[in-house]
Amino acid sequence: MCKFYVYSGLICTEGEFWKDQRSLVHKWLRDMGMIKFGIKRELMQNRIMEGIDLCIQEIEKLQSHKINPLNILMDTVGNIVNDFVFGMKYEWNSDTWKYLKHLQEEGVKLVGIHASANFLPILRFLPSNRRNMEFILTGKAATHKLYDAIVDNCERALDTSTEYRDCILKRFLLEKRDREQSHDELGKNCSREQLNHLLADMFGASLDTTLCTLRWYLLLIAIHHECQDKIYEEMRNYGIRERYLTDDIESLPYLKASIAESMRLKTVVPCGIPHGNTQQHTTLDGYFIPKNSMILPLQYAIHMNENLWPQPQTFNPNRFIDEDGKFFTSPNFIPFQTGKRMCLGEELAKMFLNLFAANILLNFNIKLGQDKDELDLSGICGLALSPPEYCLIFEKR
Numbered sequence: 001m002c003k004f005y006v007y008s009g010l011i012c013t014e015g016e017f018w019k020d021q022r023s024l025v026h027k028w029l030r031d032m033g034m035i036k037f038g039i040k041r042e043l044m045q046n047r048i049m050e051g052i053d054l055c056i057q058e059i060e061k062l063q064s065h066k067i068n069p070l071n072i073l074m075d076t077v078g079n080i081v082n083d084f085v086f087g088m089k090y091e092w093n094s095d096t097w098k099y100l101k102h103l104q105e106e107g108v109k110l111v112g113i114h115a116s117a118n119f120l121p122i123l124r125f126l127p128s129n130r131r132n133m134e135f136i137l138t139g140k141a142a143t144h145k146l147y148d149a150i151v152d153n154c155e156r157a158l159d160t161s162t163e164y165r166d167c168i169l170k171r172f173l174l175e176k177r178d179r180e181q182s183h184d185e186l187g188k189n190c191s192r193e194q195l196n197h198l199l200a201d202m203f204g205a206s207l208d209t210t211l212c213t214l215r216w217y218l219l220l221i222a223i224h225h226e227c228q229d230k231i232y233e234e235m236r237n238y239g240i241r242e243r244y245l246t247d248d249i250e251s252l253p254y255l256k257a258s259i260a261e262s263m264r265l266k267t268v269v270p271c272g273i274p275h276g277n278t279q280q281h282t283t284l285d286g287y288f289i290p291k292n293s294m295i296l297p298l299q300y301a302i303h304m305n306e307n308l309w310p311q312p313q314t315f316n317p318n319r320f321i322d323e324d325g326k327f328f329t330s331p332n333f334i335p336f337q338t339g340k341r342m343c344l345g346e347e348l349a350k351m352f353l354n355l356f357a358a359n360i361l362l363n364f365n366i367k368l369g370q371d372k373d374e375l376d377l378s379g380i381c382g383l384a385l386s387p388p389e390y391c392l393i394f395e396k397r
């Protein structure tokens with residue numbers, strides 16, 4: 001067994017342990033408002049809007065200048081995620097937050113699925129791969145130390161019945177206490193080690209994917225400038241004036257279509273997350289797959305298949321609009337994957353994307369701050385597919 005193998009968290013676990021942890025997190029997120037309708041959904045949207053309001057204010061300060069919106073998005077999306085996961089937010093200029101951002105940015109570049117050591121494990125002994133592994137493991141140890149202080153703080157709040165914001169951390173600690181009190185043998189799944197890995201998984205799974213998707217979206221919408229007026233007009237027709245607060249399933253079909261088209265064209269998890277057939281040999285579509293193979297679901301290939309998506313390289317939101325002008329998706333659109341292991345946070349991610357995109361476009365007219373031909377739109381592939389560095393100009397509407 002590889003000495004780096006860790007059986008904790010959610011993304012890298014399997015079997016009964018994974019089932020238990022996935023169903024807990026899913027239940028907690030639903031209780032916190034990750035549902036399609038109802039008052040709890042509004043509570044969750046309000047928490048997201050706290051970050052979006054700040055994002056708009058920050059962009060406003062720099063309007064009409066050429067800016068790379070990466071930092072503003074990272075700080076605002078990051079703090080919304082911190083709020084849901086840890087029940088706290090960082091000062092943007094705090095050293096801890098700067099360090100965590102650095103780890104996240106570098107880490108996702110290093111753990112690319114395409115990395116050669118994934119296919120030839122012997123290569124993990126190469127000095128460059130050892131250095132990368134060391135960076136990741138040192139970062140993990142430092143992160144867990146930071147988490148320890150946050151967890152202690154939350155424990156103290158629970159012991160003294162002090163208010164603490166609803167979050168994954170708080171719910172995990174309450175579940176642990178419940179299981180211990182009822183001598184439930186599943187209590188063993190709630191160790192401190194597991195908590196640290198779960199928190200890191202939830203932070204990482206939410207932040208990088210959402211951030212990359214938003215960054216691609218702003219870039220594509222700046223390039224395809226004509227879509228912005230259509231979205232703006234749609235919002236005005238829905239009576240939305242200053243803030244788009246409560247996203248519901250039926251509203252703003254063209255906005256949703258433009259986001260979906262951006263996610264199809266720039267699939268931010270192009271190779272999914274690796275899975276495997278650990279139990280037995282199998283056959284898929286006539287191909288023999290020996291036991292213990294690594295299986296990569298190539299979402300990119302599905303989203304670029306010209307039999308499913310005519311002229312797949314063209315940005316065309318109308319693919320997602322039906323004859324009645326309503327937004328619809330097809331089974332061939334799977335940015336969140338499909339099946340038992342599909343993204344746990346799909347509904348939350350959609351709230352993030354719809355609210356961020358709508359509110360930014362409601363406030364600003366976005367132009368590309370550089371020549372389009374200077375940009376390599378093929379993207380940079382790490383764990384997620386990031387856009388190239390780019391500059392935009394946000395003009396207040």
Ligand code: HEM
Pocket residue numbers: 010011012022029201202205206207209210213268269272273274335336337338340341342343344345346348349
């Ligand atoms: C646009 C944003 C997002 C995209 C494109 C995305 C996409 C994905 C994909 C493709 C997977 C792999 C599924 C598989 O292995 O088959 C995944 C897994 C996962 N996602 Fe997301 N995701 C996004 C946002 C989020 C958010 C906001 C959360 C927070 C709740 C989240 C939590 C997770 C978790 C926990 C898993 C692992 C599930 C498991 O292994 O059981 N994701 N996501």
